Amino acid sequence: MSEYLAVLIYAAFIIAFAVISLGVAALLRPTRSYAAKLQNYECGAEPIGEAWVQFPVGFYLVALVFLLFDVLAIFLFPWALVLRELGLAAFWTMALFLFILLLGWLYAYREGILEWK
Amino acid sequence: MMRDVLAAFVLLNVVVLIVTYLTYVERKFAARMQSRIGPYRVGRPHGWLQPIADAIKLLIKEDIVPALADRPVYNLAPIVFLLPSLLIFATIPFAPGLGLADLNIGILFFLAVSSLEIVGLFMGGWGSNNKYALLSAMRAVNQIISYEVPFVVTALIPVLLAGSLKLSTIVQAQEGLWFVAYPVIGQLAFVAFIVATIASENRVPFDILEAESELVAGFRVEYSGMKFALIQLAEYTHMFGVSCLGALLFLGGWLGPGLPGWAWFLLKALFIFLLVTWVRWSFVRIRVDQILGLSWKVLLPATLVLLMATGFWVALGGGHVA
Numbered sequence: 001m002s003e004y005l006a007v008l009i010y011a012a013f014i015i016a017f018a019v020i021s022l023g024v025a026a027l028l029r030p031t032r033s034y035a036a037k038l039q040n041y042e043c044g045a046e047p048i049g050e051a052w053v054q055f056p057v058g059f060y061l062v063a064l065v066f067l068l069f070d071v072l073a074i075f076l077f078p079w080a081l082v083l084r085e086l087g088l089a090a091f092w093t094m095a096l097f098l099f100i101l102l103l104g105w106l107y108a109y110r111e112g113i114l115e116w117k
Numbered sequence: 118m119m120r121d122v123l124a125a126f127v128l129l130n131v132v133v134l135i136v137t138y139l140t141y142v143e144r145k146f147a148a149r150m151q152s153r154i155g156p157y158r159v160g161r162p163h164g165w166l167q168p169i170a171d172a173i174k175l176l177i178k179e180d181i182v183p184a185l186a187d188r189p190v191y192n193l194a195p196i197v198f199l200l201p202s203l204l205i206f207a208t209i210p211f212a213p214g215l216g217l218a219d220l221n222i223g224i225l226f227f228l229a230v231s232s233l234e235i236v237g238l239f240m241g242g243w244g245s246n247n248k249y250a251l252l253s254a255m256r257a258v259n260q261i262i263s264y265e266v267p268f269v270v271t272a273l274i275p276v277l278l279a280g281s282l283k284l285s286t287i288v289q290a291q292e293g294l295w296f297v298a299y300p301v302i303g304q305l306a307f308v309a310f311i312v313a314t315i316a317s318e319n320r321v322p323f324d325i326l327e328a329e330s331e332l333v334a335g336f337r338v339e340y341s342g343m344k345f346a347l348i349q350l351a352e353y354t355h356m357f358g359v360s361c362l363g364a365l366l367f368l369g370g371w372l373g374p375g376l377p378g379w380a381w382f383l384l385k386a387l388f389i390f391l392l393v394t395w396v397r398w399s400f401v402r403i404r405v406d407q408i409l410g411l412s413w414k415v416l417l418p419a420t421l422v423l424l425m426a427t428g429f430w431v432a433l434g435g436g437h438v439a
Contacts, residue, residue: 002121003218007207007226010125010217014203017129018196018347021176025343028177038184040247041338050185051248055255062259062409069266069417076269076424077225080276083431091432095425105418114413116406 061113072101121217128217132206135383136354137168142387143353143394150398172346180342183246190244195340195347198237202355205231209361210285212371212378223284224276227362228269234355235261241348242336253335256405257326261317263412268313270420274306275366277427278436288370290437295369299437302427307367309420314363315393316412318356322400323408360389 040047075097083090108114141156145163148155160166182191208223210216220226235258242254276282278299279290297307316323327335337348364370364385371378403411430436 003220005118006121006125006218007204007220009121010128010207011200011204013125013129014200015196017133017203018199021347022195022343025176025178025180029342030177030179032179033181035184037181040183040185040245041333042248043333047185047248051246051251052243053248053251059255059259062263065413066262066266070262070269073266073269073273076273077276077282080273080428081280081282083277083428084280084434084436086432088432091425091428094428098421098425109414114410116409 058116065108065113068101068104072098124217128206129203132203132354132357133350136350136357137172139353139357139390140171140349141165141168142391146391146394147398150395175346176343178342180344181339183339185246186339187244187246190240191339192244192344194237194241194244195344195351196237197240198234199347199351199354201230201233201237202351202358205355205358206361208284209358209365210288210370211382213285215379216285219283219285222282224272224282224287224362224366227284227358228272231355231358232261232265234351237351238336241340245336245339247339249332249334249338250336253326253332253338257319257336259405260319260323260326260408263409264313264316264323264416267309267412267416267420268317270417270424271306271310271313272362272366274302274424274427277424277431278302280431280436284365284370288365288372291369291372294437295367295372296437297367297369302423302430303367305423306420306427307363309416309423310363310367311389311392312411312416313420314359314389315396316408318352318359318393320356320393321397322403324402325405325408356393357386357390360386360393363389 040051042048076094079090079094141164144167145155156164156167158164159170182188205227207217208220208226210219238257238261239254242250242257245251275287275296278296279287281287281290296303319326326332327337332338337345340348361382364382368385368388370385371382373381376384
């Protein structure tokens with residue numbers, strides 16, 4: 001576990017680095033703000049309304065398909081590690097699993113989820 | 118304990134220094150490709166002090182927070198973005214025994230942490246309350262998760278061949294034959310890896326999320342001063358981290374004659390970095406439907422078929438074990 005302690009210390013250093021550099025910048029930089037400067041950038045025009053608007057449902061569909069295959073990736077890691085010892089039996093098991101996923105992929109393809117609209 | 122603290126401190130400084138100069142390398146390289154000279158004035162010869170000058174300039178620039186921004190999210194985003202980008206170096210072995218922590222699950226740690234950068238990116242885009250930034254962040258999430266799966270699958274091919282998740286063992290397994298030279302499997306996997314790398318690093322031709330001509334600067338449009346510097350640093354660090362991973366998985370890491378191990382390793386990582394930069398300055402941007410189509414209809418099935426072919430070969434007793 002001592003290796004993970006080193007990783008943890010490293011992570012603490014990274015956060016310290018980010019916070020300290022932001023802090024130093026806060027001490028050194030000028031602050032001369034006025035209303036026009038604090039406006040959101042919209043190519044010089046007055047911003048119309050908020051940016052937080054509805055967005056296309058297509059993003060959700062991509063995320064759903066991604067979840068499916070990301071879970072597959074989790075199963076692939078231990079499989080890749082022990083495949084050599086387990087031999088062809090493990091290979092065919094994963095092939096069957098992938099075949100079932102392939103059906104799902106084909107369904108998504110036919111439903112047009114993989115097309116960006 | 119003291120050794121860990123010292124090693125972590127040294128690693129952080131070395132990585133930040135290398136990445137700072139990587140921006141210089143990219144600018145010089147890009148300039149040469151376009152028949153320009155690039156940075157030249159600051160520091161003779163060849164403007165070698167330019168990255169330092171940039172850092173100082175960004176340090177003393179005014180920090181403008183838009184009045185409408187979601188302040189906590191906006192301020193936290195650069196730190197959240199930087200943390201995973203630098204943390205992936207924790208498990209990278211630069212040479213035999215030269216690395217912070219050679220974890221048993223090295224590559225799993227790398228992939229898991231490196232994909233967390235999307236959180237910081239989306240926080241930046243959302244917190245800015247800017248239409249360009251939000252559009253860019255949406256596109257970024259969409260694209261990065263689309264290429265995550267092909268990226269992971271191609272990274273698993275060397276794991277299959279070497280039979281280990283530990284990065285140093287994967288390198289040792291390439292003694293005599295780097296995986297990029299492994300007949301058929303190696304070359305196809307390397308090409309797929311490079312494509313997935315370019316896409317998940319949002320480089321041209323997959324740079325719709327910061328397309329200058331439509332989205333100004335993408336999700337970082339409202340950032341200035343040191344926060345902008347941290348975001349840029351994080352992007353380049355992540356790019357360099359993935360280049361390092363490519364060097365470890367396919368180009369044999371520290372293996373090579375003559376030079377010391379870490380020099381070979383850095384040269385190979387630099388090679389992948391320059392390969393990506395070369396593509397960046399040679400191609401035009403492709404559309405969002407083309408990007409998603411390439412991932413879900415071509416790259417995903419192709420890499421899975423390649424993985425199963427490699428798996429069949431390994432199950433029959435092929436591959437290289439250290």
